[in-house]
Amino acid sequence: MSKSPPANAQEPIFDAAALQSQTHGLIAASTEWLREHWLQILVAFAIGTVIVLVLHALRRVGAKLCDRPHWAAGWGVVLGRTVSRTGNIFIVMLAAKLVVGYAGAPVQVESTVHFLFTIAAVFQAALWARELILGSIEHRTSAANYQGEALLSAMGLIRLLVTFALFAIALVVVLDNLGVNVTGLVAGLGVGGIAIGLAAQGIFADLFAALAIIFDRPFRRGDKVNYDQTSGVIEGIGLKSTRIRAYTGELRIISNRQLLDKEIQNITVRDHIRIGFTIGVAYETPPDLLERVPAILREIVEAEGGTVARAGFETFGASSIDLSLLFDVPGDDWNKAHPMRDRIVVAIMRRFAKEGISIPYPTQTTYTAAPDGRIIMPYPEVQPVHVENSPDR
Incomplete structure (x- = not known):
């Protein structure tokens, strides 16, 4: 009487009989395919060879773009370097993928080509993405004239982070295409990334x-x-x-x-320097002369090469009528703006002195009364005060 295997016996990981059967089936299908579709296979092989040669030629063009001097540090060298990183495995598998349908390959061969092409395409896309990202960063840094050991250290760290991230994604995609449950792997990578990010959040x-x-x-x-x-x-x-x-x-x-x-x-990129003054003139200035003051200020600034933005009355001050003067000096050189400002200040003082325009100090006028109640006017002349019944009389 035969004995049945125990219930807790483990099944073999690889079934040798099934594997042998699948191998014989693949060999038989391939033999049948070669015998019945030999002409299509030859044509497909020729087309695939042409595709491989064309892709290799494009890769050489990309390498030449990197060598041209006028493309240096430009987007051309970024594109050329990306194209030149195209791998031979991807080229061969792309050609096979394009012609396998025409050759009428059996299901086993077609699925194998599709599987290998998927792996090659995913990792090739990750490689292209890395070169584009790093090339873009290098292009920006070279255009902005960033230099030094700190930049080299930063680029090394950026290259490491970008490479790790892109190829981790590529690995997850490939495993998913193989039928592997990647949920746990993705969760583990996410938790690990969060932990690293929290630990080095200041650096990042x-x-x-x-x-x-x-x-x-x-x-x-x-x-x-x-x-x-x-x-x-x-x-x-x-x-x-x-x-x-x-x-x-x-x-x-x-x-x-x-x-x-x-x-x-x-302040490097500005095209002018704006300088402002607040100038007060005395209330005793005649109205006709006061009306000419803004034009006088404008003439002084323009004579020195400045551009007047505003020259006009601002407010009634405590001791003067205040005017606002704003003018622009072309360029961003303070070594030019400061001397022009000094010349304009001196020119204003000279012109005001010539025109009889007074810039008053902060002053107050005090009115007093005599003992008899009469107002003593604030004039410079001495006014005697007469007091009746004074003991000095």
Whole structure:
């Protein structure tokens, strides 16, 4: 009497009989396919060969784009480098995928070609995406004139992060196509990414702020900026911080994240410098002369090469009638603006003295009364005061 296998016996991982049967079936189907479709196979092989040669030619064109001097640091070299990274396995599998249907291949062969093409295409897409992303960053940094060891360190870290992220996604896609349940893997990668992000959130915040500076380009090395209470020249943009040489001489190091959290004034890119004055004239100025004061100010500024934005009356002050003078000096050079401002101040004083226009000090007029009740006027002449029944009389 035969004994049945125990209930807890483990089944073999590989069924040798099933594997042998599938192998014989594939060989038989392939033999039958070669015998009945040999002409289509030859034509498909020729077409595939042409496709491979064309793709190799395109790859060589991409490599030549990288070598041309006028393409240096441009989008052409980014595209050329991306195309030149096309792998031979992807080229062969693409050609096979394109011609396998025409050759009338059996289901086993067609599914195998499809599977291999999927793997090659996924990893090739990840490689292309990496080159495009890194090439774009390098193009931005070269166009903005970012240099130094800090940039090299940042690019190394960015390359590592981009490569890891893209090929992790590619691996998940391939495993999913193989029928593997990737839910746990995706969850594990997500939890690991969150843990790493929380542990190094300060570093990543400064890194992404550096990327924002590279791509948005609010300033570049050598620009003059005003930030919070700091004014100076950008000396370096690093992986974690930016260095600003203050006009007073000291080097100020500011975190990239903090730098982007506040308003930054880039005074290098402005096309003019605006200077303003508030000028008071005495209330005793005759109205006809007072009416000419704005035109006088405009003439003085234009004679020095400035552009008047506003020259007119502002308000009635406590001791004077106040005028507002705003004028622009072309360019962004304070070494030119300061001397022009000084010349305009001196020219205003000379012209006012010539015209008899007074710029008063803050003054007050006091009116007093004599003992008999008469008002003593505030005139410079001495006015005797007569008091009746005075003991001195």
